[in-house]
Amino acid sequence: MSTILNPLYYAVSWVIVTFHSILGFLVGKNSHESFKWSASIIGLVVLIRIILIPLFVKQIKSQRALTALQPKMKEIQKRYKDDRQKQSEEMMKLYREHKTNPLASCFPILAQAPIFFALFTVLNGIAKNHPHGLLKGAHLISAQQAKFFGANLSSSFLSTHTDTQTKIVTVLLILFMSATTFTTQRQLMVKGMPKMDASNNMMLQQQKIMLYVFPVIFAVSGVNFPVGVLIYWSTTNLWTLGQQFYVIKRNPTPGSPAYEELQAKRAAKGLTNPPAASAGSTEISDSANNGANKESGENGSATRQRQQPKKKKKK
Amino acid sequence: MKKLITAPIKFYQKWISPSFAPKCKYYPSCSQYAVDAISEYGFKGIALSIWRLVRCNPWSHGGVDYVKPRSDLKTQFNESHKNHKNLAGVTK
Numbered sequence: 001m002s003t004i005l006n007p008l009y010y011a012v013s014w015v016i017v018t019f020h021s022i023l024g025f026l027v028g029k030n031s032h033e034s035f036k037w038s039a040s041i042i043g044l045v046v047l048i049r050i051i052l053i054p055l056f057v058k059q060i061k062s063q064r065a066l067t068a069l070q071p072k073m074k075e076i077q078k079r080y081k082d083d084r085q086k087q088s089e090e091m092m093k094l095y096r097e098h099k100t101n102p103l104a105s106c107f108p109i110l111a112q113a114p115i116f117f118a119l120f121t122v123l124n125g126i127a128k129n130h131p132h133g134l135l136k137g138a139h140l141i142s143a144q145q146a147k148f149f150g151a152n153l154s155s156s157f158l159s160t161h162t163d164t165q166t167k168i169v170t171v172l173l174i175l176f177m178s179a180t181t182f183t184t185q186r187q188l189m190v191k192g193m194p195k196m197d198a199s200n201n202m203m204l205q206q207q208k209i210m211l212y213v214f215p216v217i218f219a220v221s222g223v224n225f226p227v228g229v230l231i232y233w234s235t236t237n238l239w240t241l242g243q244q245f246y247v248i249k250r251n252p253t254p255g256s257p258a259y260e261e262l263q264a265k266r267a268a269k270g271l272t273n274p275p276a277a278s279a280g281s282t283e284i285s286d287s288a289n290n291g292a293n294k295e296s297g298e299n300g301s302a303t304r305q306r307q308q309p310k311k312k313k314k315k
Numbered sequence: 316m317k318k319l320i321t322a323p324i325k326f327y328q329k330w331i332s333p334s335f336a337p338k339c340k341y342y343p344s345c346s347q348y349a350v351d352a353i354s355e356y357g358f359k360g361i362a363l364s365i366w367r368l369v370r371c372n373p374w375s376h377g378g379v380d381y382v383k384p385r386s387d388l389k390t391q392f393n394e395s396h397k398n399h400k401n402l403a404g405v406t407k
Binding site: 058088104105193214 | 330331334335336337338339340341342344345368369371372373375376377378379
């Protein structure tokens with residue numbers, strides 16, 4: 001197991017050590033060690049999320065292409081009103097047919113788990129004087145003393161010899177993580193998701209219960225994690241919140257309350273309404289395209305999908 | 316044993332997944348696929364689930380993708396086997 005994860009320990013510790021030395025140039029080579037180590041962990045999050053931005057842009061683009069499919073989506077929703085399973089099955093078929101899929105996909109989220117685990121091991125190693133990757137020697141000694149608002153980066157609530165300051169900071173970070181997750185979920189539920197029919201209301205109700213499950217999960221795991229891992233987790237949550245806020249404001253999912261709000265705002269400003277206009281016209285062009293697709297096969301719809309975002313930019 | 320492996324996935328489905336925006340590009344979702352695959356194939360199902368997760372990436376188009384029932388594979392195999400025999404018989 002460690003041979004598989006060893007490269008990851010090196011990668012994670014390399015990023016942290018590199019950020020640490022870059023910050024050394026900015027704030028002084030041998031001072032502000034606590035700030036430098038904390039900021040390096042935040043830097044790791046920022047770097048990972050920046051690398052993931054292209055994927056996120058790709059998703060937004062396919063979400064925009066979805067406006068063209070809206071009439072068909074509504075038809076599916078109507079036809080399988082009482083069977084949510086069938087509804088999502090048909091929806092996936094539709095996406096596949098048109099070679100567009102607005103969903104983010106599962107793999108990137110799971111791929112982040114080993115990084116999280118590597119950071120956990122590296123930070124735990126600092127506390128246990130067990131170096132991993134490049135965090136060794138002088139770096140290890142310096143990191144061992146680093147604090148975040150007075151709490152040792154490498155100690156956790158439940159570890160032995162934990163001072164009160166660390167406990168207070170841990171609790172505050174757990175509260176912060178819960179608050180950011182809560183806000184993210186609430187925003188998504190209230191504004192970000194398409195309005196649903198009666199059968200989906202049940203799920204909405206269920207989601208409301210879920211809002212209280214996360215603080216418990218954070219609390220149980222948070223007391224076992226070193227403060228540095230909690231900083232990583234908090235920063236990721238904050239980034240997710242900001243990113244979702246941006247999407248809901250600027251690129252809401254078609255059919256969601258935020259989408260309608262944006263439409264109304266655009267209409268009020270007297271702007272031409274690009275999504276609505278294209279949605280209206282595609283009903284005709286869609287059927288025409290379907291005819292063409294039967295002849296040209298899948299290639300026809302593939303080129304059509306690729307051209308769609310470009311068309312909108314011109315407008 | 317199968318139940319032990321699928322229990323955390325079911326916990327995820329019930330308590331964690333509903334509070335996030337749906338992300339899976341496939342139907343059934345990757346987690347449901349994993350539950351189905353493991354209850355159908357046991358340990359081999361874990362490999363199938365990992366392969367499905369890898370396929371559920373930003374460049375895939377997703378779609379409908381069920382776990383193939385074991386009996387299907389068997390009959391398929393048997394049929395192809397028979398056909399093979401028949402063909403062999405023909406060539407003889």
